[in-house]
Amino acid sequence: MSKYGTLVMGPAGAGKSTFCASLIQHLQNNKRPCFYVNLDPAAEDFAFEPDLDIKDLISLEDVMEEMSLGPNGGLIYCFEFLMENLDFLTDPLEEVTDEYLIVFDMPGQIELYTHVPILPDLVKTLMRGSLNINMCAAYLLEATFIVDRPKFFSGTLSAMSAMLMLEMPHINILSKMDLVKGQVAKRELKRFLDPDPGLLEDDPTRKVKGEEQEETKGYQDPGETKSVMSGASFDRLNKAVAQLIDDFSMVSFLKLDAQDEDSLGAVLSYIDDAIQYHEAQEPKEPKDEFLEASMDG
């Protein structure tokens, strides 16, 4: 047996900290020990006090003030500083015993998951060497994105980017499902859980369809509706992105309502399965309806 953990990632406001808190509560209810690591140097309020908090090493507020950096540059600086002082993270984690699930609460700045190499290095440190933690990434995207389909595909692309960059077991999660409950039919929802590029064709908010659509150049008046603003070229770009995601065929979503025990249990069982799958390197059979939206599609 070895240590295991989950890296909770996703754009700002996706519900990462809420998910971490609900997951910790769920683990406690089920008498499973966990170790909570906050890696967001700007996070302030926690439902559960972190066992390890990056802010005890460095805080974004101090960096922004002392280095005259903005929030994004400041965050990158904080992570570079963490990488130079890895003992801060690795020493306490060495002490965590095998039965614990280590929950890492990550910042929401998307660039961290898409185009700076810090996180892959951090993941290597956690997954290899003496720590040797079996990890699974949990990437959250807010369910309300599904009302704006190009935005949903853009979010899906960022999930895919994190998946490719980190090269670790990975599950995608549509968070805040309670906010779209009753607004979208079950069959329609399935097309988001396993992203269907046809959603863009069928988008009810598109005003002009197909080849007749007039070519528009560049950015338009923000007062215009989304569909007109996108124009034919953006439309084609969106479709190409959706097709790319479909061709890659590894991106699908689980549903999460952070207040719902069943949904938390299902997501946790996925995290467990992804970790065990990675450990055993053998495929596992789907277990319940949530698996319809599994990594296997």
Ligand SMILES: Nc1nc2c(ncn2[C@@H]2O[C@H](COP(=O)(O)OP(=O)(O)OP(=O)(O)O)[C@@H](O)[C@H]2O)c(=O)[nH]1
């Ligand atoms: N309705 C609903 N709201 C949620 C849910 N999860 C989170 N929220 C709300 O969404 C907002 C953002 O949630 P956080 O958990 O702070 O999101 P985060 O991803 O940690 O945010 P950053 O750390 O700023 O990136 C808060 O107001 C939460 O109460 C959910 O499942 N349902």
